[in-house]
Amino acid sequence: MSVQNIIEAVNHNNNQASTTKLPLEFQVSFNDQTNNDFNTLFRSLPAHRHDNYFAAGVPGSFYGRLFPTSSLHLGSISSSLHWISRVPGELTAAGRRDSIQCTGLDEDVARAYSGQFTRDMEAFFDARAEELVSGGLLAISALCLPAGAVLAQTGLGMIFDLLGACLVDLAELVCQTFTVFFMDELQTFTLTYYIMILSNPNGFNLIH
Known part of the structure; x- marks a missing residue:
């Protein structure tokens, strides 16, 4: 939907500004x-895409290069930057977590x-x-928390804590029933997402 909105907006602007009315062609890479x-x-x-809308898939992490130099006119990323590239090394070394x-x-x-x-944002x-x-544009839509808030006290945080508790209960049941021991692995399992914190919602200053 966001891609379609962008294409329609650019087409509208082009029709307003152009005297030749030549149709634009769009290469959209997902x-x-x-x-x-x-x-x-x-x-x-x-299904109603016009002949000037070409789509392609580009696999890989957006924390590295995905496209040739100076090849993007507009980039859009929506609700994805909270997924960090890896579990922080300090936690991997520490092991057990709550x-x-x-x-x-x-x-x-x-x-x-x-x-x-x-580090991921810099990359x-x-x-x-x-x-x-x-002169290209980059539009970003991302999850944020206000200064002073903690994820555990939000609806999303409570859901993931509940999920974690369910995983522990399930693992304990499996261990008791089938004599399988993987509690250590479960206790080091970590979701690789982090929601940034805004120190000033009006000025969009980030605490990280």
Whole structure:
């Protein structure tokens, strides 16, 4: 839907500004991880697409380069930047944790996630800076928390904490029934997402 809105807006602006009224052509590239089912994506494209709308899939992490230098006129990323590239190394080394997410209640865990998020954002913007043409635009829609809020006290945080508790209960049941021991692996399982914190919602300053 967002891609269709962008195309319609650009076409409208072109029709208003152009005297020749030549139709524009759009190369739209959809990015996702390599294990994404791009066939499902392509089947969901609008059937009424015009002949000037060409679609392609680009697999790979957006924390690295995806496109040639100066090849993008407009980039759009929606509700994806909360997925960080990896579990912070500090947590991998520490092992056992009390939650499958960064609840915001443990300062050391929050600091580790914040550090990884910062490194990922630097890599993301460095890559897009190479790929965007001069004067190109990058539109970002992302999840944020207000300053002072912690994820564990939000609806999303409560859902993931409940999911983590269910996984522990299920693992304990399986271990008791089938004598399988993987509690250590479960206790180190961590969701690789982190929601940034806004220090000033009106000015959009980030704490990370």
